[in-house]
Structures are given as C-alpha cells and as structure tokens.
Amino acid sequence: MTISLPVEYTAFCLLYQNVYHRYAAQRLRDVATARACVEGALGELVTIWPSVLSSARPSAVAWRVLCTWVNRAVGGGRGTPLPAPVADAVLLRDELHFPKAKIAAVMGLDEAAVTAHLRTAARMASGKP
Numbered sequence: 001m002t003i004s005l006p007v008e009y010t011a012f013c014l015l016y017q018n019v020y021h022r023y024a025a026q027r028l029r030d031v032a033t034a035r036a037c038v039e040g041a042l043g044e045l046v047t048i049w050p051s052v053l054s055s056a057r058p059s060a061v062a063w064r065v066l067c068t069w070v071n072r073a074v075g076g077g078r079g080t081p082l083p084a085p086v087a088d089a090v091l092l093r094d095e096l097h098f099p100k101a102k103i104a105a106v107m108g109l110d111e112a113a114v115t116a117h118l119r120t121a122a123r124m125a126s127g128k129p
Helices: 007-028 031-047 049-054 058-074 084-095 100-107 111-126
Strands: none
Touching: 007 031, 007 049, 007 058, 007 084, 007 100, 031 049, 031 058, 049 058, 058 084, 058 100, 084 100, 084 111, 100 111
C-alpha cells in the first residue's frame, strides 16, 4: 500500500522538522527522546492536518502540539519561573540563536508578541514587575 501525504504537510515538515529537533533536544537534553517527540508531534499533526491548515496560524497549532509532546517527555515541568511561551522565546533566541522573525514563524506568533515575551523575560530576570 502506498501512502500519500499532503504536499503542504510535507513542505511544513521540511521547513520545521530540523528546528523542532533542535528545540526538543535543547529542552530534553536527549537526542533520542527529542527525535521521538518530534516524530510523535508530526505524526499527530498529519492526522489533524485539514484543521491545522484551516486555522488562522497553522504554525501556532503545530507549536502547541510539539510543546505538548516535549512537556510530556519532560514530565510537565519546565524548571523555570517563566510562562511557557516566554521561556520558549528565550530558549529559541539565547540557545538556538534565532532572530525574532524566525522565533515568530516557528512559534506561530507575530514579531510584536515575541518582543513582548522577551521583554517580559528581561523584566523578570531583573526582578522588576
């Protein structure tokens, strides 16, 4: 039996799979577990692909699915007092060295939201409310 994947899904995977692996490996500190999480997340995405594509921000839906898989592998905790989107923006900037535009694209946000997340992290790090 031959399985045909939607061309849009295949293109999405080609665009984001490496980024997802790098993010998951950074969070999990284990390449094999990271690979399993990314494969699981992408496998889940293909089963809901029509609804992902019809959403306002498909990459945001995909990011939530990936984070669910990674958080489950971590045990639910992040080990940081930052809210998850803020911590993710910081990780993508500081550990993976992504510019704001790429962070926004990966997380399915606009650049203004990424800027707000990074400012929140800076405020929290300095102890300011």
